[in-house]
Amino acid sequence: MFQSFEDSARPEQGPPRLESLRAELAREGLSGWLVPRADRFQGEYVAPTDERLAWLTGFTGSAGWCVALAERAGLFVDGRYRVQARAQAAEAFEIVHWPETGLAEWITGALGGAGRIGFDPWLVTVEQKRKLSEALGQIALVPCENLIDRVWTDRPAPPMGRIRAHPESLAGRAHADKIADLAQGLGGARHAVITLPDSVAWLLNIRGSDIPRNPVPHAMAILHGDARVTLFVEAGKLEELGDHLGAQVTVAPPQSLGDALAGLDGPVRIDPASCPVALAQILADAGLKIIEGEDPCLLPKARKTEAELAGMRAAQLRDGAAMVRFLAWLDAEAPGDLTEIAVVRKLEAERRAGNELLDISFDTIAGAGAHGAIVHYRVTERTDAALEAGQLLLVDSGGQYADGTTDITRTVPIGQVGEEERQNFTRVLRGMIAISRLRWPKGLAGRDLDAFARAPLWEAGLDYGHGTGHGVGVYLSVHEGPQRLARTGTVPFEPGMILSNEPGFYREGAYGIRIENLIAVARAPDLPGGTVEEMFVFETLTYVPIDRRLVVPEMLTRPERDWLDAYHATCRARLEPLVEGTVRDWLIAATEPL
Structure with missing residues (x-):
């Protein structure tokens, strides 16, 4: 119970892991690498398989970034976590007071006016990339394969937690009614991409078990304007769900999400605050018009x-x-x-x-x-x-x-x-x-x-x-x-x-x-x-x-x-x-x- 991820992310492990990452930076011709505390679903909480920030730095807080350069590495944490970061992180990582000092300000101060910063486009949102790119000026953000995953040799497997129905008597509304209501308010879009696990859970009146302490599933969804939903989730997680989802919901494997997005007839709505860059790029490459708007589940869920x-x-x-x-x-x-x-x-x-x-x-x-x-x-x-x-x-x-x-x-x-x-x-x-x-x-x-x-x-x-x-x-x-x-x-x-x-x-x-x-x-x-x-x-x-x-x-x-x-x-x-x-x-x- 008390042997947490901290026990596999001790401060003394930070320097050799940082050096392994720097070797990959040199191999790719990059000046640095961004390590957000995030997963591809962009919720606040991540599974052990996605604890990249903790694995590298030793810091186990629920928010933060690391920027690893060839000679310096900054760990960016807000006021909630500074004492914790000083206690957990190796000396190889500078504790940077964030957001008082932004990532771009620190990077430009360290690199000057030129450089190439790599990032995993599944782990950075459209809004984050846009703001960071604007602030970095001539320093380029380069999407590529995750370099942490190359060197994290004992990375845990992705979770396969079961999904259960959440009773309508407790939810207060049938999920068919939620789908119908939200489909009518897409603001000119024909579809909306939903990545947040708790939004998917709320919309479909389901609860999952992929994240410790949080009953949400690792799943994404497309809400269609004709009051249908395509749910992208591993089928093995649904064995206890029976016929709860109903005819309005089609289940598809997660790996088919890219093709499904590219095959849509636009416009497609994304929330820039929670949509990964990778998903937006799939839509852009398919020539689809993108409409930016808030995740349609957020306010009704609140x-x-x-x-x-x-x-x-x-x-x-x-x-x-x-x-x-x-x-x-x-x-x-x-x-x-x-x-x-x-x-x-x-x-x-x-x-x-x-x-x-x-x-x-x-x-x-x-x-x-x-x-x-x-x-x-x-x-x-x-x-x-x-x-x-x-x-x-x-x-x-x-x-x-x-x-x-x-x-x-x-x-x-x-x-x-x-x-x-x-x-x-x-x-x-x-x-x-x-x-x-x-x-x-x-x-x-x-x-x-x-x-x-x-x-x-x-x-x-x-x-x-x-x-x-x-x-x-x-x-x-x-x-x-x-x-x-x-x-x-x-x-x-x-x-x-x-x-x-x-x-x-x-x-x-x-x-x-x-x-x-x-x-x-x-x-x-x-x-x-x-x-x-x-x-x-x-x-x-x-x-x-x-x-x-x-x-x-x-x-x-x-x-x-x-x-x-x-x-x-x-x-x-x-x-x-x-x-x-x-x-x-x-x-x-x-x-x-x-």
Whole structure:
């Protein structure tokens, strides 16, 4: 369970692997090679067979790039991953702060005005190539066979996970209806290419098992304007699906995708943000007109049906009871002789206790002390640390259930912690409460709301290097777009969208704090005298006590205290019937008014 890909991507392996790649660069006459953290489907999550960035550099985060040149190699990571990258990557790789420093800026600085940078056209999107080409000027981007694959001699085989039907009772809509609706809105195109695994899963009401923790299939699809779909997938994955797909869906082998695209009658719609360069080139070579537009599944998938919202509420409640049992156990046992791995095992055991957990929704983050400052820390046998009195423990985790996906973070004290930790916890809590209490007019996006979560930290000269929230799927990917609660979020919020609300603070080398609930966008009730025609609020979905021992009450305003007390009263009312004995006693104590 804890021997991860990190164990086959250790820092000492980086230099010889980099030298093997450089030998291939010289053989091809290239100045450098791009290594994105991506696969041909362009989802956020990749299978072990596609962990090229981790294999080369040792860095196992879920976003980043490497640019390997003859004399230099840059590992580009954003604020979530810089501590992790410094800990994992070999010294041969410069850690580059991205996007503050762009790939093109770094490459041109290293090469000057000329050079040839190779890339795999299946792993780079149309939009990425366009922006990078414009910024590189006279430095050419050269598509070619993947050079990493030439030298990765023990690369894992592609996954062959089974595909199952997702019940219409949980989806809220038949997939035939989804296909018909989307086919009518292709914006002048006769076909649309869909590459994202979660889009394919949502459209066809199926779930897969090709990606760890994410129930999505490795499959692509063409949505046709006459309300048909061609699904490109290995037939062996469909053995349990029966006749679920129906007559509207034709199954074809993945290797036939190129010929199928070339044989279409255009125009053909692609999403430049998720369509690989290789697919667009097939269409261009066939002389087909290309229309660029957003993946047609993205917004409908984000607007959850009433059935999906009901399922998510039920999943959060079930998961909340497991969290309460875990937190009660942790309070009774810590620090003792517990380690981070013991914490992870206990939490997963509590989630599995009800026999409804299908998988965890991501590898549990259990960061004690300084490990809590690594935003996406993942414990392994090599990094496992003991819990010690006076530390903060950050636990970010979630579950995959048939009716919903959960994602929750709680930060708890191991014994008495310092005043700085309590003050910063309270600042983070104030930001989380601010988002929970927001009321805003229709048309605003994540970039308009993100500052409310940061303001209490900004008052103290503090901040955090990740977004405040991401979209969440329903028994799909725990990270789902297109909506984001972040400075980069430009998609206006609409009713039914589900997001995380997770401000934080991280003191490198010391501790990390994050508090996370899931929230859903809902229409706000009209107010007497109000003049704004339509306003929205967030419905809180997650109900698990927030550790009151870390709160400095004097730092909260009266409305903030009232919100926290009301939240805890609801936690008690909803969870008390689901627990008993000492766990029930713990819950009652943990939800007392501040």
